[in-house]
Amino acid sequence: MPTDLMIHAEDVVKSFGTHTALDGVTLRVPRGTVLGLLGHNGAGKTTLINVLTTVLPPDGGTASVAGFDVVAEGAQVRSSIGLTGQYTLVDEDLTGRQNLVMIARLLGLSSRDARRHAAELLESFGLVDAADRKAGKFSGGMKRRLDLAVSLVGRPHVVFLDEPTTGLDPTSRIALWETVERLTREEGTTVLLTTQYMEEADRLADAITVLSHGRVVASGTAGELKAGLGRRTVTITPSDPALASEVLSRNGFEVGRELDAVHVPVSATREVAVVVRLLTDADVDLAALTVTEPSLDDVYLALAAQPRGVLQ
Ligand SMILES: Nc1ncnc2c1ncn2[C@@H]1O[C@H](COP(=O)(O)OP(=O)(O)OP(=O)(O)O)[C@@H](O)[C@H]1O
Numbered sequence: 001m002p003t004d005l006m007i008h009a010e011d012v013v014k015s016f017g018t019h020t021a022l023d024g025v026t027l028r029v030p031r032g033t034v035l036g037l038l039g040h041n042g043a044g045k046t047t048l049i050n051v052l053t054t055v056l057p058p059d060g061g062t063a064s065v066a067g068f069d070v071v072a073e074g075a076q077v078r079s080s081i082g083l084t085g086q087y088t089l090v091d092e093d094l095t096g097r098q099n100l101v102m103i104a105r106l107l108g109l110s111s112r113d114a115r116r117h118a119a120e121l122l123e124s125f126g127l128v129d130a131a132d133r134k135a136g137k138f139s140g141g142m143k144r145r146l147d148l149a150v151s152l153v154g155r156p157h158v159v160f161l162d163e164p165t166t167g168l169d170p171t172s173r174i175a176l177w178e179t180v181e182r183l184t185r186e187e188g189t190t191v192l193l194t195t196q197y198m199e200e201a202d203r204l205a206d207a208i209t210v211l212s213h214g215r216v217v218a219s220g221t222a223g224e225l226k227a228g229l230g231r232r233t234v235t236i237t238p239s240d241p242a243l244a245s246e247v248l249s250r251n252g253f254e255v256g257r258e259l260d261a262v263h264v265p266v267s268a269t270r271e272v273a274v275v276v277r278l279l280t281d282a283d284v285d286l287a288a289l290t291v292t293e294p295s296l297d298d299v300y301l302a303l304a305a306q307p308r309g310v311l312q
C-alpha cells in the first residue's frame, strides 16, 4: 500500500443479518485531503465510518487507516484517529472543559498539557464562555461543537466527521469549515466527512464519493462529477414566455417556467444555438440568456434517481 494513502478500503463488505449495508466499497484518501462521502439515508455512510474506525469488523474486504489494518491493528488505528459520530457522545455530567481534559488525559497527555490543549480547543470552537458549565446544559449546536473539539484532542492524523454540521447555525458551520481547512492545510490532517449539504462538500472536499445502497456509484472531484453529468441549463427571459415554452417543447426540449424566465436543460453547447434559432424563427425576442453549469445538488439528484448500481 502506498504510504501516502491515509484511508484505504478495498471491496469492504458488511451485512446486518440478511441486509447488506456495504456491498464492496473501495476508496482511497491521500494524506492531507478531505473526502466528502455523500449518499441517501441508509446508503451505508455511518456503517463505513464504523468499519474504518474499528467500531465494527468488516465481513469481507480489507481496510487500513494511517497505514494500519482495521482488523489486525485496531489499537494503532484508534490511536491515529479522531471521530465525531452522527450522534453526540459527550459526557453530560462533566463541563465542556472537563470533557476535553478527560479525553486528553486518556490519550496520555500530562495534566498541564491536557489543560492547555483543552483551552485551545475551547477557544477555536467558540466555547470559552460556556466552558465551565455542564455539557448536559449546552444547546444542541454547542454540544455538536464540543463533540468536534473532543474528536480533535491529541491532534489525530485522520479525522472522521459524520454529518458534522447537522444542527449547527450558519456561523458555527462556517467556523467548522474553517477548522477543517486549517487542519488539512497546516497540519496535513486527512479528513473523511459525510454530509447532506452539497455546499459543504463543494467547499471542503478534494474528492467526493457517492454511496447508494452500499455501493460506490460515483467518485471524483466536484468538477468531474458535474462535468460527468454533461448537462447545463440555458435560462432565457423571452418577450413571450408562453410562446417560447410552447415552441421549445414542441421541438423536444424539456422546459421549466419560473415567472418570466424559461429554463431549458441542454446536453451539448450546440443545443444553445438551436434554442436561440428556434425562438428567433418564432419571432420571440430574448431579453437575457445565461448558461449555467450543474450544481452538486443536480449531480446528487441525478445519481439518487438511478436504480441500484447502474452507474459504475
Ligand atoms: N447495527 C445495525 N443493525 C442492523 N442494521 C443496521 C445497523 N446499522 C445500520 N444498519 C442498516 O444498514 C444500512 C446503512 O445504515 P447507515 O447508518 O450506514 O446509513 P447512513 O448512510 O449513515 O444513513 P443516514 O444518512 O441516515 O445517516 C441501513 O439500512 C441501516 O438500517
Ligand SMILES: [Mg+2]
Pocket (backbone or CB within 6 Å): 045, 046, 047, 086, 162
Ligand atoms: Mg449515518
